[in-house]
Amino acid sequence: MTMPDPTRSSLVRGFAGALLAAACTWLAPVQAQQVLRVTAIPDEAPTELARKAAPLVRYLESKLGVRVEFTPVTDYAAAVETMVSRKVDLAWFGGFTFVQANARSGGKMIPLVQREEDERFRSVFITADPAIKTLADLKGKDVSFGSQSSTSGHLMPRSFLLQAGVDPDRDFRRVAFSGAHDATIAAVASGKVQAGALNISVWDKFVAEKKVDADKVKVFYTTPPYYDYNWTVHAEMPAALREKLAQAMLALSRDNPEGKEILELQRATRFVPTKADNYKGIEAAARSASLL
Structure with missing residues (x-):
């Protein structure tokens, strides 16, 4: 009778274990993103925020292939907290709330896009x-x-x-x-x-x-112009999803009915890429006013 080679068996088990671990690691972000949770600072009445969010939610669902849920918050501080604690995946921040969230998270916030208007708000x-x-x-x-x-x-x-x-x-x-x-x-x-x-x-x-x-x-x-609002995600969002989300926002156009409705509700001509450095001026203003 041929005895099994213990070294070979150990290698096979180790290889299989590594494959399983890799599969679980790959699947975890996908499973975690079966629902994309979205919030926004409550800078207007709750009914208006819900009205603005509805067509954007439908659009993102169609582009991302996942369920999208809008999660309202009670105040600006709650918007920051829910994003820092990863209770939501995507947040509509003002420049200052982005700065607050980025500071609270140790630089883990990534601003994806802003309205063209937000470059000179x-x-x-x-x-x-x-x-x-x-x-x-x-x-x-x-x-x-x-x-x-x-x-x-x-x-x-x-x-x-x-x-x-x-x-x-x-x-x-x-x-x-x-x-x-x-x-x-x-x-x-x-x-x-x-x-x-x-x-x-x-x-x-x-x-x-x-x-x-x-x-x-x-x-x-x-006032003179300054950078303001943006759509922000957490740095721990899978890069592929982050890129897909950014491209969906950048693709919105007033040349078709769906894009026109969303952009008009967002009071935007279009969305453009943004970056954290754009908000350094707001961070400086906040520190100067002892608000950060």
């Missing part, structure tokens, strides 16, 4: 008080920002105020935080505050849709 200061014409006129007034973690609704407006020699904490009678851009418009329109700072894109949308009386509430200052 701006904020506006609005008022219903005809006596307010400059940033200096805000001294002694009640002024509303959006969320404390908002790039366009707080950080960058605060930065430009400080550059103009106006310190909100020292010079305003009261600093308010509405929580969202549309809420800032409502606070100014209703007279709860004399002025407010917000995202120019939301302001333009409200004016176009006649959701604000532009004869009463007016823009009196528009």
Whole structure:
């Protein structure tokens, strides 16, 4: 009787084990990505965020071949936390929330794409008080920002105020935080505050849709441009999926009905590639204002 070669058997078992381990390693990311979880900073009303997300979710499902779920969060801090803890796979961040998430994760955030508009984004200061014409006129007034973690609704407006020699904490009678851009418009329109700072894109949308009386509430200052929003993923997302996701976003075009609907809801001409270095200016502004 021929006895089995123990060395050969051991090699076979080892080879088989290695193959199994490799297969499990390869399959794990695929299985983990059967659902792509998406979130967004709540810079507008929950109903508006859900409306904007719906066609994008359908589009990504068709392009990626996985189920896509939109997961709303209660505030900006929750958007950062869910991304850092990998409870979601893709997040719509403002520049500041991207910087916060990247710092919290030890540089594990990868910004994939941004709207073309986000390469030169701006904020506006609005008022219903005809006596307010400059940033200096805000001294002694009640002024509303959006969320404390908002790039366009707080950080960058605060930065430009400080550059103009106006310190909100020292010079305003009261600093308010509405929580969202549309809420800032409502606070100014209703007279709860004399002025407010917000995202120019939301302001333009409200004016176009006649959701604000532009004869009463007016823009009196528009900031210089800066980089803002992006779609971000965690560095541990499989590279192949990351690339497929980026290409799907970059392929969106206003030349077809599906792309036109998505881009209009996102208030975008198109999406373009972005990188972490684009947000160094926002990081510097946040550190300068002691907000990071």
